[in-house]
Amino acid sequence: MPDILVTGCTQLLTLRGAAPRRGRELQELGIVRDGALLIRDGSIHAIGPRKKIERLGEARRAKKIDLGGRVVLPGFVDSHTHLVFAASRAAEYEMRIAGATYEKIAQSGGGILSSVRKLRGAHRDDLKSRALAHLRQFAAHGTTTIESKSGYGLDLASEMKSLEVLQDLRHAQRVDIASTFLGAHVVPPEYRGRPDDYVDLVERIWIPFVARSGLAQFCDVYCDRGAFTVAQAQRILLAGMMAGMAPRIHAEQLARTGAARLAIRLRAASADHLEKINRGDIRALAASDVACTLLPGCCFHLGLANHAPARELIDAGAIVALATDFNPGTSPTANMQMVLSLACTQMRMTPAEAIAAATINGAYALRRHERVGSLEVGKFADLAAFDVEDYREIPYYFGVNHCRLVMKRGAVIYDQRGSN
Ligand code: NIG
Ligand code: FE
Numbered sequence: 001m002p003d004i005l006v007t008g009c010t011q012l013l014t015l016r017g018a019a020p021r022r023g024r025e026l027q028e029l030g031i032v033r034d035g036a037l038l039i040r041d042g043s044i045h046a047i048g049p050r051k052k053i054e055r056l057g058e059a060r061r062a063k064k065i066d067l068g069g070r071v072v073l074p075g076f077v078d079s080h081t082h083l084v085f086a087a088s089r090a091a092e093y094e095m096r097i098a099g100a101t102y103e104k105i106a107q108s109g110g111g112i113l114s115s116v117r118k119l120r121g122a123h124r125d126d127l128k129s130r131a132l133a134h135l136r137q138f139a140a141h142g143t144t145t146i147e148s149k150s151g152y153g154l155d156l157a158s159e160m161k162s163l164e165v166l167q168d169l170r171h172a173q174r175v176d177i178a179s180t181f182l183g184a185h186v187v188p189p190e191y192r193g194r195p196d197d198y199v200d201l202v203e204r205i206w207i208p209f210v211a212r213s214g215l216a217q218f219c220d221v222y223c224d225r226g227a228f229t230v231a232q233a234q235r236i237l238l239a240g241m242m243a244g245m246a247p248r249i250h251a252e253q254l255a256r257t258g259a260a261r262l263a264i265r266l267r268a269a270s271a272d273h274l275e276k277i278n279r280g281d282i283r284a285l286a287a288s289d290v291a292c293t294l295l296p297g298c299c300f301h302l303g304l305a306n307h308a309p310a311r312e313l314i315d316a317g318a319i320v321a322l323a324t325d326f327n328p329g330t331s332p333t334a335n336m337q338m339v340l341s342l343a344c345t346q347m348r349m350t351p352a353e354a355i356a357a358a359t360i361n362g363a364y365a366l367r368r369h370e371r372v373g374s375l376e377v378g379k380f381a382d383l384a385a386f387d388v389e390d391y392r393e394i395p396y397y398f399g400v401n402h403c404r405l406v407m408k409r410g411a412v413i414y415d416q417r418g419s420n
Contacts, residue, residue, distance in 0.1 A: 004039040004410055005059045006383075007050050008067035011391055012037070014047060015074055015356060015374035020291065020319045020364035026353040029391070030374075035072070038062060039381040042409035047375055067385045068417065070404060071394070073355060074375050075144025075382035076336040077362030080272050080293050082327035083131050083148035083169075083177075084162040086118035089328045093301075102302055102330065103226055103254065112152070112186045115328055119152040119162065127165045128172070134326070135175050137334040139414050142384030142403040144175060145363070145372050147323075149220055151182030155190075156206050159183050163215035174408040178366045181207070181216035181245060184236045186227050199232045203239040211243030218269060219245040223262070225255035230262050237266055246367065252276040253298070264288045270321065270365040274308040275299070282309060286316035291365035293321040294357070296342035297331035310347035321361040322354060341398035351392040381410040 012035025018025045036053035038046040046053055053059055092105050092114075105111050119127070138146055150162035159181065166179045183202045191198035210216050219240025223233035227250075237247040247266050251259035253273035260281045263271035270291035275298075277285070285292050294308045313320050322339050325331040333339070336358050343354040363373025371380050386394055386402040394402055406414040 001041060001410070003045065003058050003062035004065060005036065005053070005062040006039065006065045006067065007036045007054070008069055009035040009072040009385070010069045010389065011071045012047070012375070013071070013073045013355065013391055014376060015360045016376050019369040019374065020361050021356045022317045022319055023314060026314060026320070026356040027350065029352050029355060037375065037381065039410040042381055042411070044375060044377050044379055044381050047377060067405060070385040071388050071391050072383055072385045073142070073391070074359045074373055075384050075406060075408065076142050076358050077145045077366060077368070077373050078138065078143045078323050078326070078336055079147045079270065079291070079321055079362040079365040080295060080323035080325050081146050081148045082151060082325070083134060083146065084119070084127055084150065084165050085115050085152050085328045086122035086127060086130070087115070087328070088332065089114065092329070096303065106226060111329055113189065115152045116154050116188065120155065120158045124161055124165060127161070128168050131165055131169055132172055134334055135169060135173055139175050139406055140403060141335045141337055141401055142386070142406055143334070143336055144382035144384070144406065144408045145178070145366065145368065146175060147178040147180060147218070147366055149180040149182040150216070151185035151220075154183065154185065154188035156209065159206070159210070160213065160215070163210070163213070167215055174411060174413045176372070176408070178218065178368070179216045180218040180220045180248065181210045181240070182220045182222070183207070183210070184221040184228050184233070186222060195228070195232065199228070199235055203235050207236070207239045207243050207245070211240075211245055216245055218248050220248045220250065222250040223257055223259035224250060224253050225257070230258045233259060234262055234266070237262070237268070241266065248272065252281070260285060263290050269367055272323070272325075273298070274313075275306050277309065282312050282316050282318070285313065286318040289319070291319045291321045291361060293323050293365050294343070294347065295323055295325035295331060296346055297324050297333050297339055299346065300342050301331050307347045310343065310349050314349070314353060319361055319364060320353070320357050321365045322357040323362060335401070337394055337402060338399060340395040344395045351395050354395060355391065381407055383407050
């Protein structure tokens with residue numbers, strides 16, 4: 001593969017330096033005006049002002065890509081998604097608009113369990129082609145790494161089917177996927193009224209099996225009212241850790257349960273949602289190394305105003321990350337640009353903080369910050385170019401796709417430079 005010289009970056013946001021970012025560090029984007037990069041074998045070989053990079057001997061021989069004056073970011077790292085599902089839940093969306101709540105729909109057998117029924121009946125190839133179409137949307141909106149959970153199978157064969165789909169997708173396209181086992185999403189119908197029996201099964205049989213398959217790097221639990229308790233979540237996550245899967249957790253979304261404190265005790269990679277945390281939780285999270293992954297798409301899609309206290313978390317010094325939570329129930333969007341807009345207007349994060357949370361801190365939440373999340377020498381050449389004049393316009397002009405070109409490990413995976 002020849003070297004590639006990328007120029008035409010009006011603002012090149014490198015995000016160089018501290019990883020992860022806390023407090024004021026979230027404002028530091030390491031912007032190079034009229035920047036350029038030299039890419040070798042999929043990684044960044046040199047980066048800086050165009051005049052300096054163009055002077056390098058290798059740059060003259062390199063294949064040239066001129067972005068024509070665009071704002072360039074590290075590709076988004078979307079550290080919380082539920083990519084594999086069989087159908088939308090648009091009917092529930094309409095029910096909620098008419099007044100039903102997310103929890104009421106779940107109690108009457110809809111919600112996650114309706115996705116479970118559909119996924120169990122779906123063929124692996126159909127799940128794969130649906131997920132592939134969604135992955136193309138992720139890439140088209142500037143995302144180059146995602147995490148995805150299983151969790152709509154809730155029997156071993158269907159959970160494995162979901163994880164195998166994720167494995168197939170790694171070979172079918174270029175976006176990197178970190179896999180998470182979410183066997184403890186909710187109690188499946190077979191174990192209704194016997195949650196501890198289900199936890200036993202997941203802990204003793206499924207987790208060792210999944211770990212041996214090598215198909216999941218992380219283990220997650222939905223710890224909330226209507227799902228699993230802190231004690232049950234602890235059993236599952238400890239079993240995952242014993243088997244070599246690092247913990248992450250859905251915490252404090254609908255009710256405050258103590259799940260965030262559990263994440264801290266277990267040194268989880270991240271605690272996600274956090275809408276219902278209190279002041280003490282904020283202080284404890286800020287003093288920990290757990291990424292606080294905020295998912296404002298959920299409140300937006302559910303029509304709720306109770307966003308997570310992003311401002312307080314950042315000001316206290318927590319490691320705040322942003323993700324889509326792409327899933328058919330609470331946040332059906334693959335668009336991190338929209339998540340930035342929501343973070344800014346609904347959670348009062350600045351555009352700079354939101355970008356750092358969606359790139360380098362997302363990478364940290366997946367324990368991949370050594371390779372992705374910033375544009376620095378030695379890291380993957382994962383980048384996205386946006387058709388705006390200033391990075392703040394990405395969240396400002398909301399609800400449209402500004403992305404025009406995406407590179408993953410130096411390969412162009414999306415190119416719409418011709419369109420405006
Ligand atoms: O992150 N709350 C639990 N899990 C998902 C929702 C899944 C669903 O409704 O299908 C979430 O919001
Ligand atoms: Fe989720």
